[in-house]
Amino acid sequence: MDKEKNESVSLKEDPNRDHRKIGKKLKFFVFSNRVGAGLPLWLPRGTVFRKNLEEFLIDVQKKSGYEMVVTPHIGHKKLYVRSGHWSKFGEDHFKPIHTPHKKEEFLLKPMNCPHHCEIYRSQEWSYRDLPKRFAEFGTVYRYEQSGELHGLTRVRCFTQDDAHIFCTSDQLLEEFKKVINLVFYVFRSLGFLTYTVRISLRDPKKIDNYIGSEINWEKAEKAILKAVKEEKIEASINYGEAAFYGPKLDFLVQDSLGRNWQLGTIQIDYNLPERFDLYYKGKNNEKCRPVMIHRAPFGSLERIIAIMIEHTKGNLPLWLVPNQAVILPISDKYIVYAKKILNLMLNYNIRVFIDNRNEKINKKIRDSEENKIPYMIILGDKEEKNEMMSLRRHGLGHIGIFSISNGIESILNETNLKTKTIKLL
Structure with missing residues (x-):
């Protein structure tokens, strides 16, 4: 809440940077009460802006060995019970959708990772096949309270530049460092040259807030700390900010108003591969458990578009602007x-x-x-x-x-x- 207060003060100092005002004036997006609060409608110019960002990241990802996938906007409730999202994020879900005949329960997708686990699980893999890097611009839905909605920065429907890397334990450190470099490349390309890095670990006093074994958490946290040290990155450590399934590295960019925004994030996850019984065949044909890396350099298209509009006062770089x-x-x-x-x-x-x-x-x-x-x-x-x-x-x-x-x-x-x-x- 304090962060939001600081942002609103900055915009009062320079209201001409408000992305809601600029977005409406430039005909990028609109909101409709008939469609629903927090559900943006993208106009032709704004759609070109979005597509340009997508194409930029797709091109970067292809060169880094990612494969694009597409998953549904809904999933069976059992999927999110298995992943742990149902119990940990229950209040943030929209209510289940009930089918008319068999009375099955489906949810609007709150996360892409369970779907990507099922994509991995659909085939048998060898250690020679790894790492597998699945990327998706996946639209997710979360029920934000109406008082918390704010333009594109807080919405109920947003598109994550999501990817999940399935790798061996030996590959984990190198893959994690590759993602760090990808995030930095994206920031430079978008003109965000001032940023800070934050290591988000468990709160040792609230272990019940997290899933998975102590051994897996220790391995994941040590891997992040080692990657940051080897890349010679200055980073603060924040206890209690980890995801419920694993620790993460968060990147906060500073815009032209001096505000800090969390954009990129990289997370190490030993737990979902266990919950979904994911494996690959090792060198001796034995079953081995992969490690999962979650990453999103933008965070969400909606959020980064809002930040870029305010950062540049709507004067977008030529390669991104809808009409050049x-x-x-x-x-x-x-x-x-x-x-x-x-x-x-x-x-x-x-x-x-x-x-x-x-x-x-x-x-x-x-x-x-x-x-x-x-x-x-x-x-x-x-x-x-x-x-x-x-x-x-x-x-x-x-x-x-x-x-x-x-x-x-x-x-x-x-x-x-x-x-x-x-x-x-």
Whole structure:
């Protein structure tokens, strides 16, 4: 609660950063009382933003050996009883869904990990097959109290950039360190260069809050401490902040208002593999229990989008923004030339459109600035005759007249700089 108070004070100091206000103005998302509180509706522009984040992480994960999976939005109640989520998170679940005939009980999915355990369990694995890395943008549902809901940062329906790694004990340390480096890469790419790291362990005075054996917890906690030491990471230790099934490493980023947000998390879990009776065949054909790593660099798409909007004041980096450029013909006389440039830019996958409204050019420029569109391409008589384009940059104004190829190249060069620091305004 104290954290939320600090956030609200910061936004009062600069209300123009409020992601709810900016998101509505830029037509990213809306909420509807008819749909329900805490259930965002994503508009076309916001959907492009989400998809860009997804594609970025999918690309990073593919290069790191992850395989994408998809699981249902519901699961049998027995699944979550077995995993322990039913008893530990009972109050945060929506009430069970009862089937009309057999009276079975299903739940809206509160977590993705039980489903991923069942994916692993669907096949037999050898030690040669491991590690297996299953990733999913899985939408989950939790019943937040109405007074706790806040824009996209506290919702009842959110999409986790979830992944679960099943590995041998010998692979655990190396896999954990690989995830640490992936999280740091994601933070740099999104412009979050100031962050702290927190080791979250059990509360030794409240052992009943956790599942699993003492031996497994000791192994998991030692593995995290060793990984942090070997990676030479400064981290605080917080007792009582571990997940009920295992200890974790949490990453808190600092935004341009000086607020700290927990985003990335990595967790070591010896317990769910036991509960789901997961195994692989060892070198001597014996049954061995895998270790499970839970990880989510973003935390949730909704939360990170809200943070990025407020962090940048809505001035998103070019590679993420829904509309990268707009073509502004001075009059209908230049529509044909505008379409020629449009088609060339689309060939390079630049997200561009033509503003052919019956408005004066100053009005179109002003609207494009308010919509925070990075590049404006002004076309008139001089540009058409010389096969040129006049470029404006959001927040900077006129930056020059370019040939078509040089103008496109200039935009592409900035688009490809994914690890460039986001400019804070």
